Amino acid sequence: MFDEEKVLKALVKGMRDGVIELPLDVHEKIKEAHAKETNETAKNQLEAILTNIQLAHDGQAPMCQDTGVQIFFIKAGYDFPYLKELVKLVPKAIAKATTDVPLRPNTVNPFDGTNPKNNLGFNMPAMTIDMVEGDGATVYVFPKGGGSENMSKLWMLTPAQGFKVMKQKIIEQVQFAGGKPCPPIVVGIGIGGGADIAMKLAKKALLRPLDEPNPKPEIAEMEKELLDMINSLGVGAMGMGGDTTSLAVQIEYTNRHPATFPVGMVIQCWCDRRQSIKINKDGMVV
């Protein structure tokens, strides 16, 4: 039996922990960046970030006042029997988390400017459901802030331009973004598929822990190459100069149409928030 009460509780906890606790892999990367920073202003900024992470944890308050838009990615097994129940519970959990945590009401109607104040709205919440082998489901909670999202990009390159121009565009965008997306940033890149698919892959790339390079060695190498180039720019923490502009570059891809070379880029702020909740075939939280 699908345990609605417990799953609701787990989803709300996922959103609460999501905005309060930074994943350990991200925390570690920021500590490393702080330890090796040679620019004094940047070092102070990284120190303020580390103090902030601790204060948020101690006081159980959101790390950042922009608690984001609550985005959900669900990996559901073909044999998971409670997908309908789970999907229907998500909006309820978002409304509850908005008052309980609290989350900032962040969903504005683009036409009349009204805000329902529950982080829901027309065509919401944003959910991406992927079917996979298995009989359980994993829910990824991904609260995404506005400042970093504003620096996203899509390039429809020609195949002749390919990787060389892709790298150039990525570097240009990080330089242009400067301090606006709250660096040190995480850069998500999606290649191939089509306009929408490249963008979705770029966002999904951000779900991968920062200490896990792409499993394909040649792609992992490109991630490293891009990271080194970005960090040699000298944008630094909060864009005031420094050694670490980016904590990681994460690339995902799918095959492309022979006439196209789509590249999507989504930037994530240092406050790289994500949580996951697993539910088994019996509808219980694992």
Added chain:
Amino acid sequence: MAEYRLTTPVDEETISKLKVNDVVYLSGTVFTARDEAHMELMEDGGVEGFDMTGLGLYHAGPVMKKEGDEWQVVSAGPTTSYRMETLEPKFLDMFPVKLIIGKGGMGPLTLAALKKNNVVYVSFTGGAGALAAKGLGKVKTVYYLDKLGMPEAVWVFEAKEFGPLVVSMDSHGDSLYDVVNAKTKQQMEKIFKETLGV
């Protein structure tokens, strides 16, 4: 770089002393205003009984909660200041604030207005909402809450050593963001030429 502990109202002489890269911890009255609040305050000519002389203007849309009759700040990091670029020159002409607190820096219009009115722009760490909440301390009052809602309202705080705030645009026409932007652009051209061969 020097470190300063300042209390509002901050005087003209102190502002003139501050240079790019200095660090400030600010105590006293700090109030929030984003796009909407800037426009409202300018349209109304300010709020009766609220003297802005020497205060800190903070670009922020905080998460607040009400405990009994009292408002408390939960998380209150800075918002992107650039959105206020076209509004700030007139705002500084109308109201005698002495520090603008935000993130990401502002453009040439504000840089000129800072010089004209002897004001500094200081950066607080983006996303550091819990640290900001600690420094901002108690809520003194709030204006425009019903009209503008929680993030856009003018929240007035009694700050205690709010910081670290980095002086990134001073009253002498210097901007740390302009310096970094020029350097990173140069570095980018170097990467294009030497690493990518484009």
